[in-house]
Amino acid sequence: MSRTVIAGGGFGGVSAALELRRLAGPDHEIVIVDRDEAFMMGLRKLWALIGYGTMEEGRRPRARLAEHGITFEQRAIGSIDPASCALGTEDGTIDGDHLVIALGAVPRPDLVTGLAEHAHDVWDSASVPAASAALEAFDGGTIAIVIAGGPYTCPPAPFECAFLIDEYLRSKGLRDRSDLTLTTFQPILMPNAGQEGSAMIGGMLSERGISTRTGAAVKRVEDGRVVFEDGDLAADLIVGVPPHRPPVVVKESGLTGDGPFIPVDRGTLATSAPGVWAVGDCTQITLDNGMPFPKAGVVAELEGLVVAREIAAILKDESAPPPFDGSAHCFIETGTDEAAMFEAEFFAADGPKINFADVTTETSEEKHRFERDRLREWFPD
């Protein structure tokens, strides 16, 4: 019996496993290894921040993947041996004929002085309850959302965070005695969306009275103050968006080369090691305009499909499937019942080609459906 081992049961890992299950014969074993018992989407963190549902409501046990004929092993991966497609864990080695690395990227507030101590990190689910309590206790003043370094997962999420906090403050009658500011170290608000997309987001922020500051490189964060290279911002509540890095085990695998992320072939997601692929936030793909391919769940999911098709073709001795074309769409929530969407061809020559759709309630419903459908289909009761 042949076996594919998938390290990480997030968007990329689960999508690869399900597609491979669909394509490969029943005698091909598929094992997902993740240290956490349950799957949850990142979007839940922002909803939980403003008390719009709970994170628990979005959690599903990975053991339910057994319904699809996928084995889930709840274990912490301590080492990766690409040469033997093997994962080292405290309870022994798990190896296979093919290995997919889908270990994501974790927020690293420690990379910016004072960020961990003085800012709330809603990119980390463990920190969401404290951030939510601080927001609940907020009684007017200044809230700063500070994009402190990159790359970070889900490029639109800090803007969604601003829109949701704005909506929350309005619902509490606090908006007219609150300043809401978003700062970013980047030269424009959302480089992945280009000048036009950044201007569109900037317009929506400004309509709601949310001020922005670009090119704001953070020197350090202090109690109630963000110190930039060129000035300070005093704030009563600071939400920090930290730079992200893959888990240490990824760096120690030797697959990352000089950088922290795993460089992969953008068409096949193959790594430098034969029989080893990597998908999602732990990877590095550089676009034709020099920008990194965005790190998002929708992207990791698409990449998982590509890798599954690659492995299935090998198993069936068929010709290779078409390469990944880098097309993806992305929602931008502008409140709990309105959202915008953009569709992008990220691998287009000379840089991404992007189309924007208007802000509508239907798009917001689509975003909610995005979560609901996956939770139901991926983790059946």
Ligand SMILES: Cc1cc2nc3c(=O)[nH]c(=O)nc-3n(C[C@H](O)[C@H](O)[C@H](O)COP(=O)(O)OP(=O)(O)OC[C@H]3O[C@@H](n4cnc5c(N)ncnc54)[C@H](O)[C@@H]3O)c2cc1C
């Ligand atoms: C606030 C917020 C909002 C977001 N909103 C959206 C959105 O609306 N749409 C969207 O597309 N994306 C969104 N994202 C981004 C999305 O969550 C990530 O891009 C996506 O989860 C990446 O998928 P992945 O499979 O690469 O990694 P992950 O989903 O992070 O999965 C990696 C898995 O590896 C496991 N793991 C890591 N190290 C080990 C180890 N040593 N041993 C065992 N297991 C390990 C982890 O437990 C995890 O389950 C959001 C993110 C945040 C933080």
